Amino acid sequence: MNLLDGMLARRTTNGPFRPDPVSREHQHLLMRVAQAAPSHFNSQPWRFVLVENPQTVAEVARISGESMTELIDAGVFFERYRRYFRFTEAEMNARRDGIHIDHLPGPLRPFTRQVFSDAGLRVMRQLGVPKKLGEDNRRLVAGSPLLLAALLDRAEYRPGELSGFYSAFGLGAAVENIWNAVGELGMGIQFVSTPMEIPRQWQAIRELLRVPDDLELMAVYRLGYLPEDQKRPTIDWSSRHRKRLEQFVSRETCDVPETEARE
Template sequence: MEFLEVIRKRKTTNGPFLDRPVSREHQHLLMEAASRAPSHFNSQPWRFILIEDRAKREKIAEIGGRTMQQLIADGRFFERYRPYFRFSEKEMAERRDGILIDQLPGPLRPFTRQVMSPSALGLLRALRVPQILGEDNRKLVASSPLLLAALLDKQEYRPGELSGFYSVLGLGMAIENIWLTTVELGMGIQFVSTPMEIPEAWEEIKRLLEVPEHLELMAIYRLGYLPPDNPRPRIDWKSDQRKRISQFVFRDSCATPESDT
C-alpha cells in the first residue's frame, strides 16, 4: 500500500481474528518495524514477548475477562471512561472524538445511555452487562493466535526522570510502527487494557510471563489475521471520526488556531 493509505486505514480491531497462526515471518517483520522506531540516543529501550503458548494465552484471556467484569460491575470503568462515550452520529460528528456506542444486543438498546452511565449499576447488573462484556473479552483474547507484551528496560525507563519520558515516547513510536505494519500484512491489533487497571491482576500477568526485575511490563496486545467479513462483537462502537485541523493545530502560537483550508 501507499504509506498514507496505510495510515488512513489504521484501526483497532474489536472483533475476532482468523483461527490461523501468525507466521514466524510476519512476527519478525512486526519486530523489525518496532526496532526501526526512533529512540533517545538510539537507546532502543523496548523489549517484547511474542506469546503463542495456548495455556498462557488462555490465562491472560481469563484475567482480561475477569478484570473487565470487575471494572464494570463496581463502576470504575464508567467513572474513568464516561467522557469518551457518544450516543448519536450527530454528537460524534460535532465532537469528532471518543467512541460511538452503535451496537448493543436487542434487550439493551432501549437503555443505551443508562447502560453507559455510572448511576446505572443496578441496571447493569440486572441485565448482566458486566458478565456479557467480561466473557466476550475473554473469548476475544483467548482466540487470538498471538499476544504481544511490550516492556521497557529499567536502565532507561526511570519514571520521574527525563529518561522515563523518553523511554515511553520511544515505546509509543515502536508500537505505532507495529500497528501500521499490521495494516500492510492484513492483520488486526487491539490493546488488552483492563488487566493493567487492577494492580493485582497486572502482577499476576508479570509472574505468568516471568518478567525479571530489570524490565517493566507496560502493555499487552492481541493480534491476528483479519477475516474477510470482519464480524463485530455483540457490544461494540465506532471511533473513526478525527478532529478537524482547526480543533488541534495552532499557527505560530496557541493564540491562533490553524485554518481547516
C-alpha cells in the first residue's frame, strides 16, 4: 500500500482478531517502525512490553472488563465523554468530530439520543447493559493474541517540565508509526483504555507487568490479525469523519481560516 494511502486509511479495530499468533517477525517490525519516530535529542524515551502469555492476557482482559462495567454502571464514562457523542448523520456532518452512535442493542434503539442521559442509564442498568458491555470488552481483550504496553523512561518523562512534553510527544509519534504500519501487515490495533480510568485497576496492570519505579506505564494496546468479517460490538460507533480544513487550519494568523477547493 502507498504510504499516504495507508495513513489516510488508518482505522481503529473495535471488533475481534483472528486467534493466530502475531509472528515474531511482525512484532519486531512494529518495534522498528516505532524506533524510527523522532524524539528530543534522540533520547528515545519509549519502552515497550510485548505480551503473549495467555494467562497475562486473560488477567488484563478481566481487569479491562471489570473497569468497563464499573464505569458504565456508575455513569462515569458517559458523564466524562458525553460531549463527543453524535446521534445523527446530520450532526456528524456538521461537527465532523466525535463519534456517531449508530449501533445499539435493539431495546435501546427507539431512544438513541436519550440512552446516555440519567434516565437512559437507569434503563441500561435494568437491561444489564453495563455487565454486557464489560463482558464484551473482556472477550475482545482476551481474544487478542498480542498486547503491547507502552511506557516512558522517568529520567526523561518529567511532567510539568518541557522534557515531559517532549517525551509524551515522542511516544505519540512512535505509537502512531505502529498504528500506521499494522494495516500493511493485515493487522488491527485498539487502545485498552478502561483500566486507565480507574487508578486501582491501572495499578493492578502495573503490578501484573512488573513495571519498575523508573518507568511510567502510559498505555496498553491490543493487536492481532484481522478476520475477513468483523462482528460489531453491542454498542458501537462510526468515527470516520474528519474536520474540513477551515475548521482546524489557519493561514498566517489564527484568525484567518484556510480555504480549500470544493467540488
